[in-house]
Amino acid sequence: MSIAIEEVFPNSHHRLCLWHIMKKLPAKLGGHAQYKMIKKQLKNIVYNSLTIDECDENWLKMIEEFNLENNDWLKSLHKERNRWIPVYVKDKFWAGMSTSQRSESMNAFFDDYIHSKTPLKQFVEQYDSALKKKIENEKHMDFVSFNSIMPVVLGHLIERQFQNAYTNNLFKLFQDEIRGLMFCNASLLKEEGTTLVFEVVETMLGKNGEPVREVSFRVHYTELHCQLKCVCRLFEFRGILCRHVINVLIRMKVIEVLMNYIMDRWRKDIKRGYQSISNIYDDYGCDGERYRYNILTPLIQEVQQLGAKNDNSCSILVEMLKDTKEKLIAIDLEHSRVEQLKEVSTSGAKVIHSPLKVRSRGRPPTKRKQSKIEQIMKKSIAKARKKGVAGSEACSETTLAVLSEILLELL
Incomplete structure (x- = not known):
């Protein structure tokens, strides 16, 4: 599988499932007399190593201490350590994934609708229902993110910046880092040219909420371009700023982070490409944006294929697209200006209509009971x-x- 991935997807990153590896500990090492100590140290190496040097050093100590030099399974794991140990893969973006996430995969999603004995005809119908439900749920979540605001925890301007940008679910994850600020303490360690190196000491809590240990994190901060890098590499791995970086930003009185630290995939105002793909549940006529998009997509793909054949065609197509883009932007601006003028003219010449005739309360005058004097008159x-x-x-x-x-x- 790894050979095929390297050949077909040369620019991708292939990992092994951390959960499956750690699950094999009892089967591979359960017969050892000091199994519990080995398991404890191995978990500490895998989950708590902050640097590669620290991981390698502790691994060698564990092998020597428990005489595991001849264990083939541990040898193979150490040889492939850059594919599964978190400290080796955290410099790549994985959206926070460390396992194959079978419980969150598409298979688990369809388990509520189909099973191994589902007939083919019923499979098609249930598959259709499941896909429709998924689309409805996603649209509902988008609606909720656009029309509701998550309350802030700290109230700092940085938190409000992410509140306005991120979807509700991702903003909740960001707020977990905001809450963790109370356990962090930043201090300036040294200066390396234009870069300031901070030491952020975080107090780790146990299951009962009691302090267990203190861990030191290094944060590099370049004020000129507001560049930030933490040794935990949470942003590189998960796409969310860590509490250590936020602590340094607040200490340096930064009120707004650069846009490159707000990932587009987490934003609620970004239209995702797959949402433009038509499906059988879309209800649109022959004049909607989705309809026009579906007309243009195959044509643009054909033009793209023709332009990619050689350098001359590519340069010609690039110039044509730039010219077309400028014309479309000008047309869009003109259309917006005309619409604004229409609104102004309409609002300036409002037609005042007569008020609606409303029936008065009580008995109508024609049916009202008259007094004796009124009858005589x-x-x-x-x-x-x-x-x-x-x-x-x-x-x-x-x-x-x-x-x-x-x-x-x-x-």
Whole structure:
């Protein structure tokens, strides 16, 4: 497998699963009289070594102390140590992975939908359902990251910078390092030209929360370009700034880190390439961005293949793409300007509409119960209008008729 990987993926990094190796300890060394001591020292070498020299030195001491020079299994492991011991591989980016992570793989994801005895027809249907669920979950997580804000722990400007950039899940991991600051103490050790070397002493806690030991970490800080490097190499290995580096940044009163320390793969405002691939669950018409993207993708790939055939074609294509890019940027800016002008013109000439007619509370006037006086006045006014009396005469005659009717009713 390693030979095939080196041939097919020459620029990749191949590792052995740390969990599987450590799982074989009882089978390979369980018969030794001092097995428990060997296991304890081996775990300390594997998990707690900060430098390669420290790892190699402790390994040789363990071999000599327990007379393990003839153990073929340990010999093979030491020969392949650059493929599995964490201190040898931490200078490469692994997104924090040290094992094959079978429990988190795609196989485990589909276990809820299919099993070894699933018929072929049902397999296709269940596979379809599982994939749809995965897409829905990812879109939901993106929505949550965009529309909710994780509360800060320290409240420092650096923490707020990562709060605005990272997805919620990654910001939680970053906050674990923020919480670890209370156990770290940084002090300036020496100066090497323009680089400051700090010693960060971290107090390690046991299972009961009691201090177990203190570990010293070296952090190199170049103020000119704000370059940082810690001996733990958490950023190189996992893509997250460690508590030791953050401690030095706060000590140096840095309020914002460079963008190269905020990985694009962890950002919530980055559109990932695989999200542009169409699938059967997308609901889009013939005028959406995804539809246009799917039209352009195969054409651009064909042009790319033609341009990569020789240097002349490549240079011509590069110039054409640069010119096309500038034109598209200009068109986009013009379109944005036109949209802004439309919004301004629309907001400046607002149409004022009449207020909506709202029914008043209570019984409608036409159905309201009238008093005796109102009934008499209404009849009198109607009689006056029938006689054709108008103007002031109508008013006086109506008034007299009303008063007469009221007096008669009262008597």
